[in-house]
Amino acid sequence: MGVQLRNVRKVFGEVGVIHDVSMDIPTGDFAVFVGPSGCGKSTLLRMIAGLEDTTAGAISIEGTDVTNREPAKRGVAMVFQSYALYPHLSVFENMAFSMRLRRAPKGEVREKVLEAARILQLEDHLEKKPSQLSGGQRQRVAIGRAIVRQPKVFLFDEPLSNLDAELRVQMRLELARLHKQIGATMIYVTHDQVEAMTLADRIFVLKEGIVQQAGKPLDLYDDPDNRFVAGFIGSPAMNFLAGKIVEREGESLRIAIDGTDALVLAKVSGDIAPGTAVTVGLRPEHLDSAETGIPVTVEMAEDLGGVSYLHTHLPDGREVVVEWRGSRHAGGGEAIRLTCAPEQVLVFDKKDQRVR
Template sequence: MSGVELTNVVKKYGETQVIHGIDLTVNEGEFAVFVGPSGCGKSTLLRMIAGLEETTSGKIRIGQRDVTREDPAERGVAMVFQTYALYPHMTVAENMGFGLRMTGHPKAEVKQKVNEAARILQLTDYLDRKPAALSGGQRQRVAIGRSITRGPEVFLFDEPLSNLDAELRVEMRVEIARLHKDIGATMIYVTHDQVEAMTLADKIVVLRKGVIEQVGAPLELYRDPDNRFVAGFIGSPAMNFLDATVQDGALQVPALGGRVEVPQTLPEAGRAVSLGLRPEHLRVTEGDSFTVDLTEALGGVSYAYLRASSGERIIVEERGDTRAKIGDTVGLAFDTDRSMLFDAKTEGRIR
């Protein structure tokens, strides 16, 4: 088991640069998740760590070794892809032990490692089955088991749950979290799903356009984002952003009907800012400033989609027995201590 360290890592395809000088440390035994929108470079960065993409410049270290120019097989990593890539004519046991057999390990050792991986992943009863007789979640567990048998220093996951249905995704999230707890290995996981990131990660790495926007623990990023992009990406539903202007020591927020006082130290008068409010920090009140366009009832919680007279859209989380209905006209209140301010131009946080 080893950590991973990236130093000024760059990736170019010809004249096009897609990874821009990444510096990152994933500590030994840590579960790090790369998140970001499509095209942000998260899978490319993972493949560079695996050795499947050449590093244009910079260094990649695994443990004490510089592996920047080493072949994938020499890096001590195992990768799980979103496609299971199982051999259909082989049994579960044969699939899980294939890599060990190809590298000349004794049959007894292969069997022992396969049985141990099957025990960890609760696949013991399926070792004689072929992939066609397994569910999607079971097939993905076999793919993970094939990685475990190799005894890698670092596990790499490239959107391993994206081909599963919603129920299986939840089940496999739990399985992967339990696996990390059981074996304590260093894991790096790529996903576009911030819910997966929040529930699995010790450390989240938020990427945009080949640059790291922020690194931190899930709740740290949720509660204290550095910029508007991170604030909007982490959290579901996303944070509401309302246009505002600094005026006379307060904010003028058209969507909220005018003057709003907030506890932050405000910049100079006339400066355009964005007021960030998470749905759970808002509450519907009596009034006529907003129209309820849509509601989503999810049982214990509902989301009301409001439209202000200024045209801006706001999502409010509701709990309890009394909730807004489509077509209602309502007012809005919020906890100013939970508000966040962002510069309208740079999108940086104003603290």
């Protein structure tokens, strides 16, 4: 069952922000909505929570239509970007607050709060006030407040965006462990594709209120449907170079890269005529140096120890980023040529759709 959306739309005044979205999130899955700012991912999450009305379509949770139900009756708990903790209450009281409102028995309240504190490693902080906690601990308290409600679905709206880089990595691991421990359905919103790749069972990539593609993280990475998904999933981002089909060579296309003397092979079975303008997608980690290939000049190298990122440019100035592992690379000014295995070269048509 899980969470199901059928032809869901949202309109603010005359402006449509969610366009005919349908999706199935099985019970127990960790689903991530990812996309740039303004793509509608938080609006979609708030519609599932009941904090935004649904203009059209239907939303079901565990087989029950909740499209017009009040938020409190949907069986969901939401964790926001801001911790929204009561500063005058202890960690225990913050986590117990919703149960107190429901007049739950004291013994039940204590049992559930202590269990949530154990899961989140907050047992030594229950008597502290939020001001005495770190950012990561405050976020765990906010998650604990959701856990004690024992919802059918957990909703996370960019919960890690206020944390520093080290804490974000730590909290990602804690969220992954939490999901394994409690096995609940979780829906998570982020603009950070690294968070999406590391947390999700299933990713929904949104752009302008439309789901561009949905699938397992590595499926989206290996086999994107369009240029937007290809460029959004993966870090550093994919390189895109304009080119033109020269000829078919067996199961591959020979493509001339604009502004260079380079030809690349792409393993594509689709019927596409010679002379057709295309865009070639090359991931930085799939590029390697060779005697023949795409000519670039190294401008700068970001040396991070085990890996370096070479920022290079083509003769016409277009940038190409190369991931370099192992041996240390020389600095700027060096001319090199780049190659990529045909099965790792992606091809997109003039409408930015993938040619397979």
